[in-house]
Amino acid sequence: MVGREGCHLCDVAREVIERVVAQTGDSFAEVDIDADPELSRYTDEVPVTFVDGRQHDYWRVDEGRLRAALQQ
Template sequence: MPLPTSRVVMIGKPGCHLCEEARSVIERVVAETGDSFEEVTLDSDPAFARYAEEIPVTFVDGRQHDYWRVDEGRLRAALGR
């Protein structure tokens, strides 16, 4: 399964506190920018297992953007391009 086509994609897992923090930042930013966001879990595709030690992993426009934490300013800058 390839990554979803949303502008911002996060790979995470249930019960992950870093994922909850990242989701909060991403949702706040995309609510302001109007960009699309989708979250997938590690178990939705075996190929995502390679990110298990880095979750949450975020992608912007299909390219890996951050892992472990989402920097709000850096995400805004990436979406502003």
């Protein structure tokens, strides 16, 4: 997940992701967009989620859609 400190959508997305990966046995990493200039193209879309290195969602994380993507 690409996010930023103080982002309420990131807080919600993190909770959803943590819940899903706890059920699927997967893991996730979070990257601070403000600490990596390479990620600035996502600044208006945070939080941005990736599955297997490909952009999956932005702004909101749909729990069912994320679960389905991780199970593929």
